[in-house]
Amino acid sequence: MKITYILPAIGKKKGQKYIKTWRLMEPLVISTLKAMTPDDIETEFFDDRMELIDYDTKTDLVIISVEMYTSNRAYKIAHEFRKRGIRVVGGGYHPTLMPEESLKHFDCVVQGNAEGFWHELLEDAKNNQLKKTYQGSNGFKKGLYPDRSIYGDKKYSILGLVETGRGCVFNCEFCTITSAYEKKYYRRSVEDVVEDIKQSGKKYFFFVDDNIVADEDYAIELFKALIPLKIKWSGQGSLTMARNDRLLEVMKASGCMVILIGYESMNVDNLIQMGKQWTVSMGERDLLTEKIHSYGIGIYATFVFGNEGDSHEVFEESLAFSMKHKFFFVAFNHLLPFPGTRLHDRLIRENKLHDNEWWLKDGYKYGDIPYEPVGYTPEELSDKCADLRRRFFHIGSILKRSIEAFKRQPSLFILFVFLSQNLNLRREVDEKLRLPVGCGLDEIPK
Ligand code: B12
Ligand code: SF4
Structure with missing residues (x-):
């Protein structure tokens, strides 16, 4: 199985491919999710703030982390993948607080921190039994450290x-x-x-x-x-x-x-x-x-x-x-x-x-x-x-x-x-x- 992580940008001005700014901060949420992902699952990551997303990438599952400001764009990104038959999971602060709205745009919506259900979600996705919602617990998982290798050669601050x-x-x-x-x-x-x-x-x-x-x-x-x-x-x-x-x-x-x-x-x-x-x-x-x-x-x-x-x-x-x-x-x-x-x-x-x-x-x-x-x-x-x-x-x-x-x-x-x-x-x-x-x-x- 292959999963594709996406961190959406807030938006882009017309014709703009990238948001011009000083070096962006690393997206900790993505390296945290990667750290929990078993090695036999292939992964890739698009940071929409600094690169173009390949909507035709060969993937089985798209994972989008969503904040209020990025929700509108995240829904449009999800739509592009779903049009191509790819399942899309949305999580983060916005879906946590607005699950019903988010469910209109994603195949699956997760609330709270991923630590509690990430393995179950991946297994369900593998077996084609993805549920509509997953509920996370909010504490930390002992011994879990972000895996920054997922950033590849992207240049962060x-x-x-x-x-x-x-x-x-x-x-x-x-x-x-x-x-x-x-x-x-x-x-x-x-x-x-x-x-x-x-x-x-x-x-x-x-x-x-x-x-x-x-x-x-x-x-x-x-x-x-x-x-x-x-x-x-x-x-x-x-x-x-x-x-x-x-x-x-x-x-x-x-x-x-x-x-x-x-x-x-x-x-x-x-x-x-x-x-x-x-x-x-x-x-x-x-x-x-x-x-x-x-x-x-x-x-x-x-x-x-x-x-x-x-x-x-x-x-x-x-x-x-x-x-x-x-x-x-x-x-x-x-x-x-x-x-x-x-x-x-x-x-x-x-x-x-x-x-x-x-x-x-x-x-x-x-x-x-x-x-x-x-x-x-x-x-x-x-x-x-x-x-x-x-x-x-x-x-x-x-x-x-x-x-x-x-x-x-x-x-x-x-x-x-x-x-x-x-x-x-x-x-x-x-x-x-x-x-x-x-x-x-x-x-x-x-
Ligand atoms: C660092 C940070 C930034 C950095 C960006 C860093 C980056 N590259 O991501 C900077 C300084 C640039 C920034 C800017 C802004 N930020 Co900010 N930021 C944060 C901060 C402090 C930490 C984020 C983080 O890394 N958390 C650690 C990760 C591991 O936790 P997490 O994101 O919650 O992820 C966990 C779960 O939510 C869940 N999860 C998350 N996504 C997904 C997806 C899936 C599919 C699954 C399964 C699970 C899952 O699992 C993760 C692991 O448990 C948060 C507050 C906070 N403590 O989280 C605010 C926060 C996210 N920011 C916020 C805001 C408002 C902004 C700005 C709009 C501020 C402004 N006025 O300009 C801008 C816009 C950002 C943008 N999207 O472009 C708000 C968002 C509110 C909302 N309702 O969306 C927050 C929550 C702060 C707050 N007190 O309200 N921010
Ligand atoms: S509730 Fe806590 S995190 Fe939120 S603004 Fe007040 S002091 Fe800051």
Whole structure:
């Protein structure tokens, strides 16, 4: 039997074969699935973000990993294969949260993590008895490490992606993770994380956990175990980490360069509405931010706009706060009602969505706002976010912040990361904006 893995792109501009960008991150989901696949099954992989898919490839089963943004395109890709008589399995966050929609487009839909059923699914496929749905369990499988040989000669960024935990104990209204993992957090054993890092042969890592400090005792144990490996890493975590000096100390010692923190909003009412009031009180924000910087750790700050309390001042305050702290990177995102989240349900109840299934709408573009925000038109909200990004990633701002970045972490390597990635994010502001989500597959040879 032969299986073909596919990682779909969000969409491509008309006539565009590839998404132009800096080296893309490796797709950990594909190497994780490959690691569980027995050797007697032949495999191949198309990364739709950087190459054309061969729809006429000789294969028995197509495996597509689907996110909300890639769902529309994934369905079109699935259709092309099914037209050729090939069975297609869809899994990932979107099918997990939207199984009924996904079943309209795939022969088989899987929910949750593949570890629980992957062998059963492959056996069923071999015996022509593929079921319509499979339900995964959400924890880790002991001793399972990604098999990166599936990437072949595709050129990805030097960062190795590694999981240390799955899910999150918090319950923010807009968040897919908490919906998919039902507010639970699953830890991976420290030995497995260390072994994964060793096997990758890499030096620089991105820990993909949504909140790497969700369990502070575990995080301390993990960071201590990373120290002898002498790696450099970045990850994501909540600002609450700054209340724990011991945690920051071992985090830095373990090689943490940059940590992504979701500040989300400068407006407390917005935080309450998001279910994120647990973060910190407003006065504490500056102190905790400075504390993290004082340990020589850079911050990638993210904000979200489109909540009811987002007056003009909130936009400006967020930019001023970001410039004051001279963050390593920022993301000024617009609030998006991802399907399967409490936010999506609320906006439906309040009759604010332009289309309940907005992500499938033809003509929907990256950056479009699919609801009526309070106080702005959807276009104004989208433009305001783009404007903040352009100002933060202005050359003058990059240069000013680079001096501070170097003072905090006096290393030429980190300065290189800072400059190259800030320039990359600057370019991406306009490159990604208005990318047609799930656009037609006009690159398929007729
Ligand atoms: C790394 C990452 C990125 C990287 C991309 C890396 C890459 N090459 O894939 C970068 C930084 C570029 C990125 C960008 C974005 N990301 Co991102 N990203 C992640 C992150 C942190 C880790 C993904 C990962 O590798 N997980 C580890 C793998 C092993 O887990 P997994 O994907 O869940 O796969 C398991 C199961 O789901 C299942 N499974 C998955 N697919 C399939 C398929 C089949 C057939 C089967 C059987 C099983 C199966 O089995 C796997 C093993 O158990 C996740 C959050 C997270 N913790 O997962 C967000 C996440 C996937 N990203 C998200 C978003 C929104 C984005 C952006 C849109 C952000 C933005 N505003 O621009 C962009 C667009 C990405 C795109 N598709 O082009 C959302 C998606 C939400 C949704 N409903 O779809 C997530 C969930 C974050 C969040 N908190 O909401 N991202
Ligand atoms: S803290 Fe982050 S991962 Fe956890 S529920 Fe909130 S947004 Fe989601």
